[in-house]
Amino acid sequence: MTDTAAASQNEKKRKKAKSPARFGCYVVLVILCFLCLFFFYMLIINSTHNTFQIQKGFTFLPGRSFGINLRNLMNNSDIPVLSGIINSLIVSALSAVLSIYFSTMTAYGIFAYNFKFRKAAFTIILLIMTMPTQISAVGFVTQMQAMHLRNSLIPLFLPSIAAPIVVFFMKQYMDSSLPVEIIEAARIDGSGEFNTFNTIILPIMKPALAVQAIFVFVAAWNNYFIPALLLDSANKKTLPILIAQLRSADFLKFDMGQVYMLISIAIIPVIIVYLFLSKYIVQGVSLGSVKG
Numbered sequence: 001m002t003d004t005a006a007a008s009q010n011e012k013k014r015k016k017a018k019s020p021a022r023f024g025c026y027v028v029l030v031i032l033c034f035l036c037l038f039f040f041y042m043l044i045i046n047s048t049h050n051t052f053q054i055q056k057g058f059t060f061l062p063g064r065s066f067g068i069n070l071r072n073l074m075n076n077s078d079i080p081v082l083s084g085i086i087n088s089l090i091v092s093a094l095s096a097v098l099s100i101y102f103s104t105m106t107a108y109g110i111f112a113y114n115f116k117f118r119k120a121a122f123t124i125i126l127l128i129m130t131m132p133t134q135i136s137a138v139g140f141v142t143q144m145q146a147m148h149l150r151n152s153l154i155p156l157f158l159p160s161i162a163a164p165i166v167v168f169f170m171k172q173y174m175d176s177s178l179p180v181e182i183i184e185a186a187r188i189d190g191s192g193e194f195n196t197f198n199t200i201i202l203p204i205m206k207p208a209l210a211v212q213a214i215f216v217f218v219a220a221w222n223n224y225f226i227p228a229l230l231l232d233s234a235n236k237k238t239l240p241i242l243i244a245q246l247r248s249a250d251f252l253k254f255d256m257g258q259v260y261m262l263i264s265i266a267i268i269p270v271i272i273v274y275l276f277l278s279k280y281i282v283q284g285v286s287l288g289s290v291k292g
Contacts, residue, residue, distance in 0.1 A: 040267070047260040054256045069257035079242050080234055081262065087153060088221055088238040089269060094157040095220035096213045102161045103212075104205060107170035108197055112183050122171065129164035133225065141229050151232045157220070166212050173208040210280035217273050221266075239266045 046054055049063035074081060110122050144155045178201070186196040202209070224240040231237050237245075243262055247254075 043260060043264055043267070047257065047264045049257060049260075051254070051256045054260070065257055066261075069255075069261040072255065073258045073261050076246075076258065078234075079246055079258075079262070080237070081242065081265070083235045084237055084239045084242045085265070085269075087236060088240075088266075091153055091156045091223075091227075091238060092217045092220040092269075095160040096217040098157060099160040099163040099166050099216045100209050100212050103163045103166035104170045104202065104209065105197060106167045107174060108201055110167075110171055111174040111178070112180070125164045125167050129168060137226065137229060140226070144230060150230055151236055152230070153236065155230055156223070156227055156238075160216065160220070163216065166216065169212055170205070170208060173205065177208075178204060206280050210277040214274055214277055218270055221270055 042058060045060065045062055046058070047069060048066040049059075050065045050068070053059075053063055053065070073079065106125075110118060140155075140159075141150075144150050144152075149155050182200060182204075183196060186200055191200070222240060223238075224244065227238050228241055228244075231241065239262070243259065243266065246259055246262060
């Protein structure tokens with residue numbers, strides 16, 4: 001009984017010692033959540049005010065100009081909002097799908113096959129990953145113009161088939177979470193390589209696919225540099241170009257309420273995609289903790 005009582009007291013002391021540290025962690029997490037969410041709240045609040053109210057300074061209370069800002073934005077003939085949303089959705093969705101599928105297939109080829117130049121191929125992919133987009137932008141635009149693909153959405157999503165960053169991430173995920181024995185067992189059972197990849201590997205890779213789908217979707221959704229170089233027609237422009245175009249309007253015609261409204265509209269699809277795919281990320285984290 002004495003040993004039991006001593007053990008119980010030691011356990012209570014340990015819990016008391018952990019309480020301040022746990023409280024400190026909660027405080028830090030609350031502050032980080034506030035900092036992350038405050039800017040979204042600020043964006044939404046500013047979208048309910050007119051330009052004069054916004055210039056006076058930020059207020060925590062919503063205004064009464066939400067409907068006016070939305071109506072002015074939708075009636076702005078220079079800013080085709082609906083076509084911009086559709087174009088951005090097409091580019092972002094196709095970029096995410098093409099990128100995660102073909103990049104995962106590339107990573108699977110490097111992971112599952114032991115060929116002669118395996119390490120060299122992976123090294124080249126890593127080297128390409130370090131090259132900034134701005135270096136190849138001029139040559140890319142010239143090539144697209146020669147192929148008569150300028151002012152088209154195709155050059156914005158088709159190059160996503162070759163995504164070195166996604167290949168690297170998928171390769172690292174396979175090294176840590178995908179047993180080679182599963183692939184060998186599928187081959188023994190007579191499964192073809194494409195069937196193994198599509199029906200066995202991809203379901204196992206769902207958490208990694210969800211993470212990369214979010215990253216690629218957001219990157220394509222916010223991409224301004226390449227679309228600004230390629231797109232000329234108003235009905236082909238994506239939302240980042242329209243936001244910049246609205247922001248760079250004449251000072252006398254500049255409407256900050258419309259700008260904040262358009263930015264608020266632009267973040268809605270990103271939030272929806274994250275909420276839809278976040279459950280797969282949580283499942284992946286839970287699975288990893290159980291394996292550990």
